[in-house]
Amino acid sequence: MATDMDKYYKAVDDLSSSSKERLGKAIEIQSVSADNVQAEMKKMADFLVTELKAVGADAETKELNDKKLPHVVVARYPANPDSSKRTILIYGHYDVQPKGEGWKHEPFKMKEEDGKLFGRGSTDDKGPVIAWINVIEAYKKSGVQFPVNVRFCFEGMEESGSTGLPEFLDSAEGKQLFDKVDAGCISDNYWLGTKKPCLTYGLRGINYFSITVSGPPKQLHSGIFGGSVYEPLTDLIILLSKLVDSQGKILVPGIEKIIEPLTDEEKKLYDGIDYSLKDFNDSIGPKSDCGIYNDPKQILMARWRYPSLSIHGISGAYSGDQTVTSIPPNVTGKFSIRTVPNMTNDRVTELVKNYLNVEFEKLNSKNHLTVKLNDKGEWWRTDPQAQNFKAAVSATRDIWEQVIPDLTREGGSIPVTMDIQKGLGDKSLMLLPIGTTNDGAHGPDENIPTKNYINGIKVLGAYLHHFATQI
């Protein structure tokens, strides 16, 4: 006899055309937050409200403090929550990246080809957002009782820094979203590769610095003044050279001490991960060989659980192709540190500033140094053994032929994750990706494999089921 979940999966399959159609409609709306064409952003938010209401959710749009910003779509399902059931908060975003260059397909017209659904937003993040709506629809069609209460928060500014969302989440209205919530789930990242599902439990944070060295009041001729003045670019280069060595080792004293030590338990998390040196090299480019490590585990640890420091560039000095010979009077170097537990933004900033000031003192230069923190984002790392994750592991195994998903982290930041975690407090938050690393998010010909989209609907539905039925 078919189980409830079998009925649900069958409903997902039966509805697959309708699910693709729904995604197609979403892709046609050009909700590019960087452009912020208000009519398109509103159209997209209204579309979501309509679709959510159609499946029986209670849905509405909420203004942000800055009323010109795209509204947040807030919804709950069932419309009348069942207080005997667990409650899950689900975040997604309905805005997309600008079209950009290089498309072979139409960016804003979904097309299925070679088993993939092409279109801007197909994987980032309209695919997952629409998938959640499809989950409700499939549960209804299957006749199986919806296992949990869900709250939806779909924002329209994620690709533009989630402006306004933290304030909204912190408002009385926003806090209602988190009231009596048992866990959170975000489907807005990707599998590590293309074949094996994963669940993500950590992201690195970032401290972005600029250091400015200034001296002469104007640009000087190096023939006339070279050798007789303190050159700001010389000092800047010396300071930048003291930040990190060629092997990627951060040279700022004190950083090492605030990195959480690697435990045997954590080390084990890397054991089964489906990742090879070839995967790493392939992700950089054909025949590339620029990696520091050969061991895939070391590569992943360097990316996920250790900090890194990258120098990004220098402004104020000549950056063209000519043989310009001037001495620039005022130059700024930029670098960022990707942070991990237990590095706090403040402590990292303090260590960097102190170190650079001490090193600059040693130069005995008449130039002036300013060290500035330009931007910051905290790391996020949660317990991958939480019930929330266990439910997703079971769901993944159910759908993807008993494959146990890799437990992964990411090297970059998804700032909104921290904001959602803040709202959740000590409740578990999980990133549950349904697309793959090759989907071309942000690039041309963005797509999601049809199988990932449809199985994604199944996994998300099964996750809710397992979360509800866990002891």
Added chain:
Amino acid sequence: MATDMDKYYKAVDDLSSSSKERLGKAIEIQSVSADNVQAEMKKMADFLVTELKAVGADAETKELNDKKLPHVVVARYPANPDSSKRTILIYGHYDVQPKGEGWKHEPFKMKEEDGKLFGRGSTDDKGPVIAWINVIEAYKKSGVQFPVNVRFCFEGMEESGSTGLPEFLDSAEGKQLFDKVDAGCISDNYWLGTKKPCLTYGLRGINYFSITVSGPPKQLHSGIFGGSVYEPLTDLIILLSKLVDSQGKILVPGIEKIIEPLTDEEKKLYDGIDYSLKDFNDSIGPKSDCGIYNDPKQILMARWRYPSLSIHGISGAYSGDQTVTSIPPNVTGKFSIRTVPNMTNDRVTELVKNYLNVEFEKLNSKNHLTVKLNDKGEWWRTDPQAQNFKAAVSATRDIWEQVIPDLTREGGSIPVTMDIQKGLGDKSLMLLPIGTTNDGAHGPDENIPTKNYINGIKVLGAYLHHFATQI
């Protein structure tokens, strides 16, 4: 009784209106070599030929190999040289810098105001070029016999790198210019300050390098790849930091050994030079204080007789104001070394390349390094005690109230000087400036003080006289 030279000086004074008018006509022709409007360049060359012929010289224009380049004006005076007299080669240039921004005056319409003659080219180098023609006119008017044979070489590409001139000077036609010449004189630089004349006996050379470090085949995201790849910009910054210290000391091993030691005799040349720390600071800007040395002699030596190394910029990395977080795949740093006796271009290049390759090896990086010499120019240094200089010292004393001109060098390069010196072989070449450091050559409101222009004509004429009559 008035001496011959008194008669000459009186003639210069009598002709001062006509001399200024001639300069005014020259300034009106927009012979900007960077624009190379052929009609204007031809007009200017033809104007010089006409003026030279009008005072009795044998003058013509000569095509360069590239016939589109402005022609060189070649002339001799007297038209029938007197083989019993000494012969002097005189170089100047009739092209000017582009107008640029910020003029209060009309750039191509000479105006006399506050004792200065304003207009593009007034001091660089139409003023001195026309002054030489005025010298001939004044000698004729005074009835005094012209003391020497002169050969003129006035080019039209100096502000654009003297393209084509070296080949011309090296051709059979060009070599005739130097045939039986006893000395050379170039009036195309400036006094060290505004009050005291100088004669210039040296220029620094330049080796301009670019070092490129490349690695990954494309730009990488520092969140995803930071810590797991060799970053080209990290390596480049480390290499650049090993070139020079904050105090201006060049760190390339071996350079120190090829710098000519300072002798007591050379040291004495700096004794009377009219230059103060205030002059130095003022030349940089109001209230500026970015100098390494307080002793004016040390400042001048650092500028003139010691090499310097300046880093000019980096291309290939982000140079804007945003908080961009990418890892650039291919970056190029640019720096130049100002060279002095006895550093040869080849030896400096060899030392730099070897050093950087060794330092790069030490990094143990998978990135790739290329060190390239982009441009070079040799230093020039001649004997300031030569008869050529002694004649100019006497001339300067005659005109400028017995002031003994400072013997100076310059920190920058004037590449054509080397080309002229090459043609002269072991004959003395001298730079005899008539304008001042504040004339604004290359900038807006370029000018030459009227007194410098008129006294310049006197000094140049007296120099020919003294050179002719020296024992």
